[in-house]
Amino acid sequence: MTPVLALERVSCTFLSRDDPSERYTAVSDTTLVIGEGEFVSVVGPTGCGKTTLLNVAAGLLKPSTGTVRLEFRGMAREEAFARGEEWLARVGLAGFGKRYPHQLSGGMRKRVALAQMFILNPQILLMDEPFSALDIQTRQLMENGLLELWSVDRKSVVFITHDLEEAISLADRVVVLSAGPASHPIGDYAIDLPRPRDVADIRLAPRFIEIHAKIWRAMKEEVLKGYVQQQRQ
Template identity: 40%
Template sequence: MGIRFGAFQAVADTSLDVAPGEFLCLLGPSGCGKSTVLSAIAGFEQASEGDVRVDGERVTAPRRDTGVVFQSTEALFDWMTIRDNVAYGPRMRGVAKARRAEIVQEYLNLVGLGHTADKYPSQLSGGMRQRAQIARVLANEPRLVLMDEPFGALDAQTREVMQRELDRIWRARRCTVVFVTHDIGEAILLADRVAVMSAGPSAGIKSVYDVDLPRPRDETSREFALLHQRLRDDISQEVRAALRAQGADVEEEL
């Protein structure tokens, strides 16, 4: 697959398979095209070369069976209660009111927000709003969930809690997840596999790592540290390449 914006080749010659129920992280330097790839999977962008397929069907527009969790904690409808935000998708799908109420309660409980159902987004913390956004996506029972640096706007402590919460939620539901991040530790904590992208322009998948560590993962373990170092070395090569392409005087090795 390739994605071009006019004469600019953002992504080139990229091929990647994601298995049903897998948690895959896309990792790479800033500006390498991670979010562009995610947008193509979501149907927001169209491939210029090749195509994107979900369950064998070509993606040409946003799909009802694909949910997207955005980076911003402001993605909820601020004029709706948390209950109504989570109920929005099922209501648009014509789910009966009684069943809709069951779905909302199930997913709010899953993300630990059952007590906030009648509050508005402005009354919640950033981490709580992001959990509500995850509940809103999961309430549609998507086969594929796409997450574009969903914890990037959170403080370090809240981000750590949210990473653990997402791991717990994913293990409870086992939907397919493609998660964009630039945080190596976050990728190892969450992913079954980590796909590293090369520096742009004309970025692509450089390497793929299996994360064969038991869940929940221990950041202090030797195995975690070794994989972190391997990924750091791999990403550092791409960061240096990106900086040199921008005219920076960067040494070949750190």
């Protein structure tokens, strides 16, 4: 499988906010390879460096050590406009292209955000907890919408979430990060659930329950560590 994104032995170290003379390592010696067309969820305790890794992948943050390989491409204005009309129609918003954000409901704005990612036609989508603020019913509708759009041309996806059920129901692989500081992957799990999927229905499948139990056993101690660290801050 051709890698679209490769993080190789990446570490990110920052000056401590409390004491500038001290340094804090958010992510340590992390390798993550995303293949062409793969949907990979990344989960871990609060504050474990999930967003830091995503910012490194996007080129928004330079790692302290390690390397990042990611390809970008541009798009002509005319092509972008045509794709905009096409993808707005696909998310059920045909004719809304000239509306301002304040003229759209919260759910409509989320659908526009999904369409926007596919309009740009990137090789990889980097998503940081995009549905975390939604109620469970709306979230599941958006998750199914994402899977439907993704199935059209199977872009690679890195999906950050704190919700293990969401991670499993969407992904081909789930990568689990340890608690920080110096967070790093502690597990990489193949999700052998059939596609296409309905995220509500798949969570009732016996195989889903088995996978969830297996990953949660690996995550539980790290989540408790993360909780203790949050209480100390």
